Amino acid sequence: MSLERWIPIVGWVRRYQRAQFSRDALAAVIVTLMLVPQALAYALLAGLPPEMGLYASMLPLVLYAIFGTSASLAVGPVAVAALMTASALSTFATPGSPEYIGAALVLAALSGLILIAMGVLRLGFLVNFLSHPVISGFITASGILIAISQLKHIVGVEASGHNVIEMLSALLAQWQQVNLTTLAIGASVWGYLWLCRQRLVGWLLALGMSASASSIAVKAVPISAVVITTLLAWGLNLAQYGVDVVGFVPSGLPAIALPGLDQSLWLGLLPAALLISLVGFVESVSVAQTLAAKRRQRIDPNQELIALGMANLGAGISGGSPVSGGFSRSVVNFEAGAATPLAGAFTALGIVLATLLLTDLLAFLPTATLAATIIVAVSTLIDLPAVKRTWQYSRSDGLAMIVTLLLTLLHSVEMGIVSGVVLSLGLHLYRTSQPHSAVVGRVPGTEHFRNVKRHQVETDKRVAILRIDESLYFANARYLEDTVMALTARAPSLQHMVLTCQAVNIIDASALESLEAINARLKDAGVMLHLAEVKGPVMDRLKDTELYHELTGQMFFTTFEAWQALVHPGQALTAAECQHAC
Amino acid sequence: MSLERWIPIVGWVRRYQRAQFSRDALAAVIVTLMLVPQALAYALLAGLPPEMGLYASMLPLVLYAIFGTSASLAVGPVAVAALMTASALSTFATPGSPEYIGAALVLAALSGLILIAMGVLRLGFLVNFLSHPVISGFITASGILIAISQLKHIVGVEASGHNVIEMLSALLAQWQQVNLTTLAIGASVWGYLWLCRQRLVGWLLALGMSASASSIAVKAVPISAVVITTLLAWGLNLAQYGVDVVGFVPSGLPAIALPGLDQSLWLGLLPAALLISLVGFVESVSVAQTLAAKRRQRIDPNQELIALGMANLGAGISGGSPVSGGFSRSVVNFEAGAATPLAGAFTALGIVLATLLLTDLLAFLPTATLAATIIVAVSTLIDLPAVKRTWQYSRSDGLAMIVTLLLTLLHSVEMGIVSGVVLSLGLHLYRTSQPHSAVVGRVPGTEHFRNVKRHQVETDKRVAILRIDESLYFANARYLEDTVMALTARAPSLQHMVLTCQAVNIIDASALESLEAINARLKDAGVMLHLAEVKGPVMDRLKDTELYHELTGQMFFTTFEAWQALVHPGQALTAAECQHAC
Structure with missing residues (x-):
């Protein structure tokens, strides 16, 4: 076989x-x-x-x-x-x-x-x-x-x-x-x-x-x-x-012989x-x-x-x-x-x-x-x-x-x-260097979150929620840094930055470094960084990293959990919300 | 300004x-x-x-x-x-x-x-x-x-x-x-x-x-x-x-002067x-x-x-x-x-x-x-x-x-x-050269489709439904060809291949060419190629292409529509199915 x-x-x-x-x-x-x-x-x-x-x-x-x-x-x-x-x-x-x-x-x-x-x-x-x-x-x-x-x-x-x-x-x-x-x-x-x-x-x-x-x-x-x-x-x-x-x-068959072994020729033809x-x-x-x-x-x-x-x-x-x-x-x-x-x-x-x-x-x-x-x-x-x-x-x-x-x-x-x-x-790197992402807000009365530019949603000026729609790796990691820092510089009363990662299948070492830099810079700016909806395999790898231990904020299972904890701390779900959400 | x-x-x-x-x-x-x-x-x-x-x-x-x-x-x-x-x-x-x-x-x-x-x-x-x-x-x-x-x-x-x-x-x-x-x-x-x-x-x-x-x-x-x-x-x-x-x-300030303009030096230092x-x-x-x-x-x-x-x-x-x-x-x-x-x-x-x-x-x-x-x-x-x-x-x-x-x-x-x-x-190309994809089947009685390897689902030996979980571009287009052709070679009674594209944000020219090759090869093999759930912007670009005009099969709005048309042609939704689906 x-x-x-x-x-x-x-x-x-x-x-x-x-x-x-x-x-x-x-x-x-x-x-x-x-x-x-x-x-x-x-x-x-x-x-x-x-x-x-x-x-x-x-x-x-x-x-x-x-x-x-x-x-x-x-x-x-x-x-x-x-x-x-x-x-x-x-x-x-x-x-x-x-x-x-x-x-x-x-x-x-x-x-x-x-x-x-x-x-x-x-x-x-x-x-x-x-x-x-x-x-x-x-x-x-x-x-x-x-x-x-x-x-x-x-x-x-x-x-x-x-x-x-x-x-x-x-x-x-x-x-x-x-x-x-x-x-x-x-x-x-x-x-x-x-x-x-x-x-x-x-x-x-x-x-x-x-x-x-x-x-x-x-x-x-x-x-x-x-x-x-x-x-x-x-x-x-x-x-x-x-x-x-x-x-x-010449009539007849070729001779079998090794080609010349001139090193510079081999390297030059490589x-x-x-x-x-x-x-x-x-x-x-x-x-x-x-x-x-x-x-x-x-x-x-x-x-x-x-x-x-x-x-x-x-x-x-x-x-x-x-x-x-x-x-x-x-x-x-x-x-x-x-x-x-x-x-x-x-x-x-x-x-x-x-x-x-x-x-x-x-x-x-x-x-x-x-x-x-x-x-x-x-x-x-x-x-x-x-x-x-x-x-x-x-x-x-x-x-x-x-x-x-x-x-x-x-x-x-x-x-x-x-x-x-x-x-x-x-051109490929250029096309992929700007990861699809959107600032999202809560669809009122539900646990759903949608792009603030396209939908009538609830937002809070102390909390920014950024939904990342692609895997994060070296080609787009720096753009994420720019996006997050621009968002922070524009919002003077910001206290919490939530990155929602449901579409993130991979975070490579460059992206990890960028997230660590984002965490440190947001800390200097007085903003806490939170992650939400991190997939299982991605979370497994993050567990031993500096990011995980130094993260200024929390890891939330869902975006809605983050919303509840940061926007309405201490407030339980209302019955109406639970009907929609659960 | x-x-x-x-x-x-x-x-x-x-x-x-x-x-x-x-x-x-x-x-x-x-x-x-x-x-x-x-x-x-x-x-x-x-x-x-x-x-x-x-x-x-x-x-x-x-x-x-x-x-x-x-x-x-x-x-x-x-x-x-x-x-x-x-x-x-x-x-x-x-x-x-x-x-x-x-x-x-x-x-x-x-x-x-x-x-x-x-x-x-x-x-x-x-x-x-x-x-x-x-x-x-x-x-x-x-x-x-x-x-x-x-x-x-x-x-x-x-x-x-x-x-x-x-x-x-x-x-x-x-x-x-x-x-x-x-x-x-x-x-x-x-x-x-x-x-x-x-x-x-x-x-x-x-x-x-x-x-x-x-x-x-x-x-x-x-x-x-x-x-x-x-x-x-x-x-x-x-x-x-x-x-x-x-x-x-030397004491004093430098003179301002253009550096030498030797072309070979400039090219060599580039x-x-x-x-x-x-x-x-x-x-x-x-x-x-x-x-x-x-x-x-x-x-x-x-x-x-x-x-x-x-x-x-x-x-x-x-x-x-x-x-x-x-x-x-x-x-x-x-x-x-x-x-x-x-x-x-x-x-x-x-x-x-x-x-x-x-x-x-x-x-x-x-x-x-x-x-x-x-x-x-x-x-x-x-x-x-x-x-x-x-x-x-x-x-x-x-x-x-x-x-x-x-x-x-x-x-x-x-x-x-x-x-x-x-x-x-x-290494990046290697990691991205195999697009996530899965053969899916219908969750019985619903209009949902799930990976055949992980769920108990209905399938039909004449119809293969392949869900593509990433954008298609030159780095992964050839792997898609391999996947589809391997699937076809393994299934002698196959008549229809459906590609479900809900996660496809981009199809670049290389991927388009691969899809055209897949279409032509499946045609030679007696299999019809269908696309389902193609996003609006992707569809707009496909409209003028050879793929669109030569496609042996159909464009379906949803995977379920494709299932209905190919697996149960002529059969309307049952009341029970409609309750789940509509």
């Missing part, structure tokens, strides 16, 4: 059936056809040699099949992780250099270790730091950045940059170097992919193909573009016209690895949960951390770039009928075969084809209407989204996401 | 009376006597020339008097800010070098600008990031660090370091160089100050002095140590025995300036509020940001180090009767006079005297029992405190406080 908890395959593989095998194998064939061009393309995007994309699609997929809980999630190189990889590595080395490749392996291994640690320590809640507007703004900006970064391959020039402005100005500076043959290939593929995406399903349906089969067929379109342009480039020897091609891809891990995990779990729900299955988010961590660690020791769960491949995997995580392991087998057999041919594949594939693929990430929708729903969420989006585009990937997280935490 | 809001002195100075003048002037004399040795000592602690401490006690105090709202807060150099200054600057330049001094001015000006910006933009709530356990752990660690950092002056050796281990090992490496004359002075002053602190009040009370007068007299003890040892050092020419003295202090600003502000406001409460006065925290900001900006343009409100000086100022912020301006006048008249004499002051003054002063900052108290009250708060304390001591000031903030935010 315990082994099965950490290594899920031990549990389900014993019940593995022939029918499941057929479904997994079919899904693997289709996903392999999608993955070959994507693996090459995302390696290109990350500034890495093409084989690293293929290597990232072997061992990591097998490891995910062993440790993962989603039957549908297709792990491997993805666009956003490739962008983040390129951004993180470019500050450490020149793209394509041995140092750069070494750093990519460290980044993958480090992401893996972070994810595994988070899984083992049950720290999955940390992804809550990434609020939805921040993720959404970041993904949209990433899509735009990725698409623009690929334009250089479509027009056949050298241009690079960390943000949209740098990329576009580098492109414009090179416009006279545009290679027309490359542009012809890039534009044709782009148009072909775009047309197929728009129309192919309709045509196939008209030809009598089933809906799910035709939606799968559409996903195989990029491989056809790869085959056609590769054959063209080979047949016409397009490289002699200055068309950039993938070039030599922030980037953390961001890649968190973003990759959030996206993967979201896809996996959506697909699992369609079959009323469950995934275990903490186990997913471990599985994605093992996959990344596997990438790091087998020459691969960082991996994550891809959205479109997972959907295809699901629609093609993948029944267990073994579909992923079979996909890895497909990639191994492709690497053994096809690398001589892939050398002729124009990079413009891959660039067009990327651009069409990432266009689905870009969701600008979401910005307007979020802004209309909530100004502060909209602001966090816009800041994330703009800083990612205009400054850098890291700055965008970190600013978004900091801003959304700040 | 508007001018008075931003420049409070405009309001109260017109009502300034002779009696207030006498009180302010007396307080200023006493605070000046305390401030002279402290200003020199904290400049020494910050690694700056002694006159910078004096300069920081002139213009900043006048500016605080103009912009401040506390009658008692005594602004100027303080120990913790001096420690943080030394720590921040030592990575940029060698202590005492012109670059180091220039960086100190930039740090002061930058802190000032940050505080002013926070005040103008009403960002005072940002100090909530500094929870009480973090501040408390940090202040205790700072006290220990400061005391240990001064030991080298007591024993007369050169030794420095960023943390306790570095400092102690540097000290031990030098033990053979100990200067016995210096040690004799340092130890005598330390013993004298410590004895006076322990016993002097008792003796003075026994001699018939009033309690407040004797507590003020004790605060003037350090100046007597300064006078005695200075005269000794001058008379016996102690410098020839290797006793380190303050040395040349994090440190932010920490100094926040810590200084938190401590100042806490002191000011405590003292104000004793006279039922109010301070305005946002205006305090501006006032402390102007004071720091003033320090930066007049050759001073960063300033803040000092605890012990403020208490003395209060007890000596300071009636308005003008007491601070008068103190500045006292410091100007001291600088004009006494600098020739101060040149002979042994640094060992100042070091002993610092050690005795900071011993009040160290509160180790608070660690145990906090740990006993709350494990997570105690953990945040211990981590802050240890990392400040063992690594660095910045690492300590930043780790504390990050950890306390993380």
Whole structure:
């Protein structure tokens, strides 16, 4: 049982059936056809040699099949992780250099270790730091950045940059170097992919193909573009016209080796690895949960951390770039009928075969084809209407989204996401820094108390009753101090301050300190502090504190008791009051 | 009115009376006597020339008097800010070098600008990031660090370091160089100050002095140590025995000049300036509020940001180090009767006079005297029992405190406080990441619903009713997804999921997205999602959203309505039920 908890395959593989095998194998064939061009393309995007994309699609997929809980999630190189990889590595080395490749392996291994640690320590809640507007703004900006970064391959020039402005100005500076043959290939593929995406399903349906089969067929379109342009480039020897091609891809399997152990490199890549891990995990779990729900299955988010961590660690020791769960491949995997995580392991087998057999041919594949594939693929990430929708729903969420989006585009990937997280935490603290509270008075003749601003209630100028409507903790404790002291400064004849705590589930150490400060300051001002309706668990913790022993006033069970004792001391309940109250 | 809001002195100075003048002037004399040795000592602690401490006690105090709202807060150099200054600057330049001094001015000006910006933009709530356990752990660690950092002056050796281990090992490496004359002075002053602190009040009370007068007299003890040892050092020419003295202090007033505008220096000092600003502000406001409460006065925290900001900006343009409100000086100022912020301006006048008249004499002051003054002063900052108290009250708060304390001591000031903030935010997110919720059932024969785990209630296997007991936002939205989907996966015959939202005050954009995901996933699983008891303001915002339009189920006004519609469709209330319900 315990082994099965950490290594899920031990549990389900014993019940593995022939029918499941057929479904997994079919899904693997289709996903392999999608993955070959994507693996090459995302390696290109990350500034890495093409084989690293293929290597990232072997061992990591097998490891995910062993440790993962989603039957549908297709792990491997993805666009956003490739962008983040390129951004993180470019500050450490020149793209394509041995140092750069070494750093990519460290980044993958480090992401893996972070994810595994988070899984083992049950720290999955940390992804809550990434609020939805921040993720959404970041993904949209990433899509735009990725698409623009690929334009250089479509027009056949050298241009690079960390943000949209740098990329576009580098492109414009090179416009006279545009290679027309490359542009012809890039534009044709782009148009072909775009047309197929728009129309192919309709045509196939008209030809009598089933809906799910035709939606799968559409996903195989990029491989056809790869085959056609590769054959063209080979047949016409397009490289002699200055068309950039993938070039030599080593045939065979990667060697297993530990990544370099340069301490300063590991430390330097830590922030980037953390961001890649968190973003990759959030996206993967979201896809996996959506697909699992369609079959009323469950995934275990903490186990997913471990599985994605093992996959990344596997990438790091087998020459691969960082991996994550891809959205479109997972959907295809699901629609093609993948029944267990073994579909992923079979996909890895497909990639191994492709690497053994096809690398001589892939050398002729124009990079413009891959660039067009990327651009069409990432266009689905870009969701600008979401910005307007979020802004209309909530100004502060909209602001966090816009800041994330703009800083990612205009400054850098890291700055965008970190600013978004900091801003959304700040806005959250701001929203929660003023605890709901109300000065209340007694509804005449009853034991009920209501807001003095909204109801006709009895009050007494010697007694202020403040109802606190939220838990008290560091984010709002100081505001409570301000509120109570302002109330006291305004009421010169005040003698008693009653805090009614029926909605207070937690008083943390900061809030306790604030209450102690309030108690001491009110004492100096000649006002007694009383608490009423303190919940059982909260009271248990207060019992050993300075506040409890130094409290100038009393602990009342109900607000009405406090009212009776402070406003009408010595006076028993009248019969009429008792009828209402008891 | 508007001018008075931003420049409070405009309001109260017109009502300034002779009696207030006498009180302010007396307080200023006493605070000046305390401030002279402290200003020199904290400049020494910050690694700056002694006159910078004096300069920081002139213009900043006048500016605080103009912009401040506390009658008692005594602004100027303080120990913790001096420690943080030394720590921040030592990575940029060698202590005492012109670059180091220039960086100190930039740090002061930058802190000032940050505080002013926070005040103008009403960002005072940002100090909530500094929870009480973090501040408390940090202040205790700072006290220990400061005391240990001064030991080298007591024993007369050169030794420095960023943390306790570095400092102690540097000290031990030098033990053979100990200067016995210096040690004799340092130890005598330390013993004298410590004895006076322990016993002097008792003796003075026994001699018939009033309690407040004797507590003020004790605060003037350090100046007597300064006078005695200075005269000794001058008379016996102690410098020839290797006793380190303050040395040349330029007489006269500082020049007003903009600090250097090196962009990389400003950017590099930004994090440190932010920490100094926040810590200084938190401590100042806490002191000011405590003292104000004793006279039922109010301070305005946002205006305090501006006032402390102007004071720091003033320090930066007049050759001073960063300033803040000092605890012990403020208490003395209060007890000596300071009636308005003008007491601070008068103190500045006292410091100007001291600088004009006494600098020739101060040149002979042994640094060992100042070091002993610092050690005795900071011993009040160290509160180790608070660690145990906090740990006993709350494990997570105690953990945040211990981590802050240890990392400040063992690594660095910045690492300590930043780790504390990050950890306390993380723990807070963890505590709030699982919203209180309960599956409820109907109390038979009523329209009340209670937790199925605690009460004997009616349920229906086709209908799950989940009561959500907190607002929904990014920190807990994903947990809600998990809860709902787990509930669905466990109940194969489930057809309806009802979320009861009577305790939900806010649904932020992340939570909205989660609800939309829940709706879509439940739809795929063949379960309808219903909402009940949604509050008015929350409903208003939901009206334009995808969730509202795509909701597979209904919006019910009450949980009972949902029960009636889903469990007993078409069935009207029985008479008995109506009696209970209506």
